[in-house]
Amino acid sequence: MCLAIPAKILKIEDNLAQVDMAGVRRQADVRMVNNVRVGEYVLIHAGFAIEKIGEKEAEETLKLLREMA
Amino acid sequence: MKFVDEFRDRTIAERIIKKIERFDSLKVNLMEVCGTHTMVIFKQGLKGMLPKNVNLLSGPGCPVCVTSQEDIDKAIELARDRRMIITTFGDMVRVPGTNSSLEKEKANGADVRIIYSPSEALRIARENPDKKVVFLAIGFETTSPLIAASVMDAQKEKIDNFFIFSTHKLIPPAMEALSKSKELNIEGFICPGHVSVTIGSDAYRFIAQKYNVPCVIGGFEALDVLQSIYMLLRQIKENRAEVEIEYFRAVHPQGNIIAQQLISEVFEVTDVRWRGLGIIPRSGLRLRKKFYDYDAEREFQPKVKKGKENPDCACGQVLRGVKKPTQCKLYKRICTPENPYGPCMVSSEGTCAAYYKYG
Ligand code: SF4
Numbered sequence: 001m002c003l004a005i006p007a008k009i010l011k012i013e014d015n016l017a018q019v020d021m022a023g024v025r026r027q028a029d030v031r032m033v034n035n036v037r038v039g040e041y042v043l044i045h046a047g048f049a050i051e052k053i054g055e056k057e058a059e060e061t062l063k064l065l066r067e068m069a
Numbered sequence: 070m071k072f073v074d075e076f077r078d079r080t081i082a083e084r085i086i087k088k089i090e091r092f093d094s095l096k097v098n099l100m101e102v103c104g105t106h107t108m109v110i111f112k113q114g115l116k117g118m119l120p121k122n123v124n125l126l127s128g129p130g131c132p133v134c135v136t137s138q139e140d141i142d143k144a145i146e147l148a149r150d151r152r153m154i155i156t157t158f159g160d161m162v163r164v165p166g167t168n169s170s171l172e173k174e175k176a177n178g179a180d181v182r183i184i185y186s187p188s189e190a191l192r193i194a195r196e197n198p199d200k201k202v203v204f205l206a207i208g209f210e211t212t213s214p215l216i217a218a219s220v221m222d223a224q225k226e227k228i229d230n231f232f233i234f235s236t237h238k239l240i241p242p243a244m245e246a247l248s249k250s251k252e253l254n255i256e257g258f259i260c261p262g263h264v265s266v267t268i269g270s271d272a273y274r275f276i277a278q279k280y281n282v283p284c285v286i287g288g289f290e291a292l293d294v295l296q297s298i299y300m301l302l303r304q305i306k307e308n309r310a311e312v313e314i315e316y317f318r319a320v321h322p323q324g325n326i327i328a329q330q331l332i333s334e335v336f337e338v339t340d341v342r343w344r345g346l347g348i349i350p351r352s353g354l355r356l357r358k359k360f361y362d363y364d365a366e367r368e369f370q371p372k373v374k375k376g377k378e379n380p381d382c383a384c385g386q387v388l389r390g391v392k393k394p395t396q397c398k399l400y401k402r403i404c405t406p407e408n409p410y411g412p413c414m415v416s417s418e419g420t421c422a423a424y425y426k427y428g
Contacts, residue, residue, distance in 0.1 A: 002211040006072040047186025057318035
């Protein structure tokens with residue numbers, strides 16, 4: 001039930017954003033994420049953005065995963 | 070899809086497995102606490118890829134599964150009142166109570182509606198001023214901030230026919246209860262990624278320190294889970310018990326402060342009963358006094374007898390990780406997703422349902 005899906009912010013008006021969730025346009029409440037901007041990615045859970053996804057951090061994670069130890 | 074596909078790469082998965090295989094001298098029990106992790110593990114066939122010495126146990130992180138029989142009976146009792154519209158996330162509808170289920174009540178004429186977001190419940194309340202709209206507020210720290218936000222919205226808009234029935238629960242106290250128990254020897258926790266988005270890695274530090282159990286907060290793609298297992302094995306090998314974050318693209322040590330503030334504005338911590346784990350001190354959330362007007366339990370006082378679980382259903386033991394679904398005598402022969410006897414077979418993230426579908 002704690003499923004949250006990555007989505008791209010398309011438009012923001014007050015606390016409501018239009019997001020692209022795997023190709024589907026949806027509305028999401030963004031009051032829980034500070035200073036979120038169009039073009040950024042967030043995690044959507046039950047109609048709310050619960051956190052931004054750090055692009056830099058994602059790349060760093062992939063680098064760690066590819067690492068041969 | 071960005072942030073999804075690149076975390077499912079098979080070649081990298083095989084490489085992480087190779088690293089895991091190097092710890093072949095360790096025989097360990099690791100628990101994935103979260104039902105969403107259980108689903109990923111089964112769906113992606115990760116169990117079969119792991120060496121025999123790494124035993125994965127599924128934990129209590131399925132909100133529907135850990136809801137007590139009494140709370141399910143109360144939700145059913147609320148639905149019987151014809152003044153009500155019951156709004157709920159999908160999984161709750163088919164969970165068998167002592168004598169009925171929300172699905173059966175709906176067939177008998179109750180107004181039960183499945184919704185995706187608590188803001189839909191608010192909308193239904195706005196559109197049906199002559200009805201009482203009750204939202205079954207279930208879920209862990211991932212979900213409770215959104216419910217809190219909706220209750221605050223209702224207060225701000227003066228919507229007086231919106232109520233919640235809170236069965237919200239907290240994850241760290243349940244992990245503590247499992248760590249204390251002598252029943253199992255859990256040597257590492259894969260902590261729930263999205264609960265941790267809210268509460269942060271700091272919230273688990275007492276578990277690592279006091280009970281000496283390594284914790285890794287993992288993301289929800291196959292590579293995230295494998296890497297989390299690798300990180301746990303590395304801690305065990307090096308004799309460390311710390312909280313590490315594999316899912317650091319979304320999880321921060323302090324968590325999401327705004328979400329935490331929403332929770333504490335609207336809710337206060339209380340003792341609650343979990344299926345399979347009994348009453349755990351300070352493990353649930355109830356509405357604060359200033360929001361009593363939104364409390365369905367206070368307003369409608371659903372009366373139920375002491376909830377009776379099906380005595381043959383081993384869901385309680387499955388939730389503690391001490392029994393596998395296949396050790397339940399009803400599993401598959403009598404209890405199936407079409408005809409579930411316990412919540413662990415209803416919820417798509419329930420361990421019995423995962424075994425049935427992919428096991
Ligand atoms: S198989 Fe069905 S009856 Fe058995 S433990 Fe799972 S949910 Fe309960």
